[in-house]
Amino acid sequence: MGKHIPLFNKQTLLLAFVLYLVQGICCPQKSFGKRQEELRAVREGLKTTAENSSRRVDLLLEYGRYCLEKPGELKVDLDSAITFQYQALEISKKLSYTSGIADAMILQGKIYSEMGFRNKAIIQLKRAFLFAKKNKLYQQQGDFFTTFAQFQNNELDGIATKIAYYHKAVQLYHKDNALEDEATSRKMLGDYYSILGKSNEAIEQLKIALKIYQEIHFKDLQGVYNIISGVYTQMGNYELSIKYGLLAVRTAESLGDESLQLSSIYNKLGLSCHYLKQYDKALEYWKKAASIAEKYNDTNYLRIILANIVTSYMKLKDYKAALNQVAFIEKKYPPNDFHSKGRIPYLYVMIYLELKQLDKAKPYFKKLLLLNRSEPKENIHQMYLNHAIIRYYLDTKQPEKAYSFLIDQEKLSNSVKNNKMLYENYLTWFKADSATGNLSEAIKHYKLYKSYSDSVLNADKTKQISNLQIQFDTEQKDKNILLLTQKSELQNATIRNDRIIKIIAISGAFVLIILLLMGYNRYQLKKKNNAQLEQKQIEINQQNDLLKRLLNEKEWLIREIHHRVKNNLQIVISLLNTQSAHLHNQDALEAIRNSQHRMHAISLIHQKLYQTENLATIDMEWYIRELVSYIRESFNIDKRLSFDLMTDPIILDVGQAVPVGLILNEAISNAVKYAFPVGRGEVRIMLKSESEKLCKLSISDNGIGLPEDFDVEESNSLGMSLMRGLSEQLEGTLEVQNQHGLTLTVVFPLKSELEHSVINT
Structure with missing residues (x-):
């Protein structure tokens, strides 16, 4: 009964994918090309809209948001966003257009954040919220919470806070009948719930979001499909995971979406295929995902996808390629956080155990053991560490040491409601029980393994999933044939048009000569006018420089006044403290202490005024906490x-x-x-x-x-x-x-x- 039983019979359980799944990127709903189409519509609208109208305000704000959210970090885009925001705010004030004022204030807060002025951004957003609340602007109050959520970190506590903010936003958007904003907020809730492993809550929010999107005929649904696919993978429901993953690919390709979001879609499809033991298909999807992520230079996401590719090589028994890939990741994308630090030793342990090279696996196993002890047990990212540790203990004939990790693995699998992880853990448990001679427990865990494995993937489900893939591949082939037909028709039309173009070109050349002569004349006039304008611009710039210097001097003087007032109050407090050392009358000493407290209460205000950029107002929430302290x-x-x-x-x-x-x-x-x-x-x-x-x-x-x-x-x-x-x-x-x-x-x-x-x- 003490005979050692191999852990997986060459079937490597890759729970690292749980980590990779929950760290999926939350990409924008619309591709950049789609945004450019909307931008052209905004430009045309600005040409035809009245100067002082609420419609113009909305267009200016949309233009400002586009410039702020545009890929890349160009100063000209930030300057444009500032300009459009300022224009929208000024027109809104003239019109007393309250929603325009609130939107402009929120946009200004986002601009401050983009400029790196975090405190200034927070104060501005709070002001916008107070203004929106005062004027009963529910949509803008919702915008405040969705924007404020981005100031939270991406650790577990930060994600919980984000969820609370998005729930508030959903209530406000629903109250204002802002359906698209409500759906987007629910989509974000689904994404964040999936990160916390709360799959049922995630599916509930995502299904509501999808229903709202469909009711308002919103086309960019690939992001919702992608997150739903990921959650079903997390739950072990691979039939629905593949279904929604293929829907995401079909929708993205039909809309011409080639953004980083498509990389996430391919990654999650590869994950589902891997769990279904379709390793060649998984490798194909992951290579597509890596190609897109490399194009956008997203290093964090590349680490995840490249590690997934390693697991495919392992399943295909190409261990040399797997080792080369891990070495490449370690050299080009070195680990920078807990998860990436654990990923490299995890992969090395699994590869060397497959190769039966236990001596090479041992140093990496020790690193995993240290990381396992430093990470909270309830953390879902603990699962892939547990898996490698269990595998090592059984392969090195130490099954008794694996039991505590098997128990943790069972709890974590139940927490994300993933039956596949459960049945694979019960199979491992059965082998550990067999190795230690505990037959009754071995039978119990084998029954549990059979029960859960039968529920995860039976023959009917495999057939349904294969049919989905065949249907998708057929549609792709039909689409390619249609594209070839359209290309042929386009070539014939091009030949017919060539003759017309030649005639037009000759006529155009004649007209061009006339236009060039007229243009030269206009150029001379414009050159003269430009010289005059440049001289005026120089004078204006000189006046602006003078005004800026005066403004800077004024701010410096005000800041210096607050500083000196604070220092003088501190001197008085010190003098009173010195005086109290020579007094023996308890009432006098009490009066001096009371005076010192009052002076310090005033001193705190002046201290805050000269330490921050705002020289006129005080954040009372901060002040009260400082005073109590x-x-x-x-x-x-x-x-x-x-x-x-x-x-x-x-x-x-x-x-x-x-x-x-x-x-x-x-x-x-x-x-x-x-x-x-x-x-x-x-x-x-x-x-x-x-x-x-x-x-x-x-x-x-x-x-x-x-x-x-x-x-x-x-x-x-x-x-x-x-x-x-x-x-x-x-x-x-x-x-x-x-x-x-x-x-x-x-x-x-x-x-x-x-x-x-x-x-x-």
């Missing part, structure tokens, strides 16, 4: 006291930020000092948009509250007097509630200057 440090607060911060993305100017900061400082300091004489507690700080023009600031605690006989209106305490005075300065109202602790609420209006700045930004 300072108070925590000043009072040496331990874990008994917690803070709950709930803030909207509200931007205030200096005139309102200073009194709000002082109120926050006073209320939080009082809560820390007096609200919790014993026990644990919580301080809750909330800054929300109460309505379109009102803000609500609330500081509450669950402490002992004020004494029952305490009269707020009659109180002469400095803190309460200060908060009342600051509330009046904000033109707001101060309300104190003494129930279940103490709650201070200030409701104040946003200044009209801020609203104006948001619209004109």
